[in-house]
Amino acid sequence: MSEHPRWTLDPDRALPAEPTRRAIAREIHGRTADLPIVSMHGHVDAGTLARDEAFGDAAELFVIPDHYLLRMLVSQGVPHHELGIPPRDGGPVQHDRREIWRRFCEHWRAFRGTPTRYWLEHELVEVFGVSRAPSAATADLLYDELLETLARPEFRIRALFERFGIEVLGTTDSATSALADHATLRRDGWGDRVVPTFRPDVLFHPDGAGWRAAIDELSAASGVEVGDQAGFLEALRERRRYFVAAGARATDHGHRTPDTTPLPAEEAQRLFAAALRGPLGVREAEAYAAHMLFESARMSLEDGLVMQLHPGVVRDHSAQVAGRYGSDLGFDIPRGVEFTRALRPLLDAVGHDPRFRLILFTVDETAYSRELAPLAGAYPSVLLGAPWWFLDAPGGLARFRELTTETAGFYNTSGFVDDTRAFASIPARHDLARRIDAGYLAKLVAEHRLGLDEAIETAIDLTVTLPRAAYARPGDGG
Incomplete structure (x- = not known):
């Protein structure tokens, strides 16, 4: 019996099937395939890198x-x-x-x-x-x-990091984290390669069971007594400064809605004081979370952290699974989201300020051409984040380009993010995005809507230039 042939992959996988487009896409992908990976939004544990785990x-x-x-x-x-x-x-x-x-x-x-x-x-x-x-x-x-x-x-993980060609990796970290693993990485000379991201969600939703404990953790971590709304805001500013000093480039907000309606100061204080006494109802908690998104945007003007927003997911849809096994086990389900009215208060306030950058992600692709591309195509502060979570698939990536490019172009987007906990999948996810972009650009070249030289330049920009600029260090500009 002959030996079973060794498993190999087709070099043209995920490229267009039509021969003319495929040939162009091969050439474009060949110019991006070996470029560095800029991975600015994900959930790899910094501790595994700090310990160089196997x-x-x-x-x-x-x-x-x-x-x-x-x-x-x-x-x-x-x-x-x-x-x-x-x-x-x-x-x-x-x-x-x-x-x-x-x-x-x-x-x-x-x-x-x-x-x-x-x-x-x-x-x-x-x-x-x-x-x-x-x-x-x-x-x-x-x-x-x-x-x-x-x-x-x-x-081992650090050797694979080098082999994958990762230029920089953004982790996602609790706002109260001491960032001890990042400190270890800095001592080892990895401080510019693995950077934290400020994630304050649990602090912004005072209907959550863990909110009161999180406030106590914030007070301890910041050294600021958090007894009222003013103290809460100062503690957040202190933690953001701590993250910036540790190399952070961005904040990350996974809210249920993108509402950014600000509250009068006395109403924000009233809700905060009520939450200290016990969990708020859903309606009041949503109003407070919207207010804190608005406050977060104003803080970004101060410290330069880019603001990432990805609303529209029903977390832990199965109460049975969450009750038996815990959270974040595959039962987060997308829902429809409205952006235009929801973001208007924030964009009215800071949308034209050159110090501010907002990267918008969605799992509701019906919003791409109707709302997100027009917003990014008008406001200088707004960038479209890549197809993310449920949409980071060949069809989803291709539809993103088809639905957004004619309104927002390529240069109002922020490059691909992998959003993964599975470290070894990072090069696979970035490779797929590069292939789909090559296929879309090849279509424009084949239809004589773009020159090949422009398509190659655009592919390179989508791969490295745009994410580097979108997530520039605070103070470096965009």
Whole structure:
């Protein structure tokens, strides 16, 4: 019997099928494929880089931390505890990592046509060099191959960081974090390569069960007594200064809506005082969160942090899953979002100020051409963030260009962000975005709407120039 051929990937994957466009897209992609990765929005744990950790096994690397992968397996009837996620009540959980990997491989066909499939193929073949595609029959072979590979020093996380060509990586950090891991990275000479991002969401939503404890943490971390709204604002400013000193470039806001309606000072104080006594109702909490987005924009004028806003997700849609296993396990579901009226108070106040930058993300692609592209195409402070979460797929990335370019152009966008916790998927996600952009630009060239030299220049700008400018260090300008 002949040996099974080694698994390889087609070099033209995700490029246009039409021959003329494909040839142009190949040339454009060839000019961006090896450019550095500017990864400014994501959720890689800075501690794994500070400790230069090794990835222990295939389940730990691919299955357990990846929400995309978990949610698909759960949708196919595999419960979380069989994938290594422990129930909160101490119930049984699968600890055998090989068995977790087997469950994933048995369901490989469920990922057909998904971006997860593309990313996983890139990781398995291009990064880790496995010999066969996943299946029930190959699960143990691949597990053993990966176990041997991951034990080698060149597959520790810092070595992979260098190999991936990551220029800078933005993490997402609680507003009260001491940033100890970032301090370690700075001591090791990585301070300009791994930078924190200020995430204050829990502090802005006083209907949350953890809000009061978070306020106490803020007071302790900032050294400011937080007994009223004025103290709260000063504590936030102090923490933002701390983040800027640690290398932060941006803030990050994952609100339920993009409402930015400011409150009179006395009303903000009243709501804050009421929240100290007990959780606010939903309507009052939403009004307070909107006010704090407005205040955050004004703070960005002071310290230069770019403001990222990505509203419109119902978090932990399944109360059963959240109650049994906890939060952030694949049950965050998109909802429709209105931006035009919601952002008007903020943009009226600071939208023309050259000190301010606002990057808008959405999971509601119906807003692209109707609202977001016109906003970015008019306000000098507004940039469109890349297709993100549920939309960072070949079709979603292509639709983004089709729906926004004619109104906002390319140069009112901020470049691709991967928004991932799965470190090894970073080059795969950026590669897919570069291929889709190459295909879109190839269409413009083939239709004689853009010269090839302009298309190549634009592709390079989308890859490195625009994200560098969008996330410039405070004080460096855009």
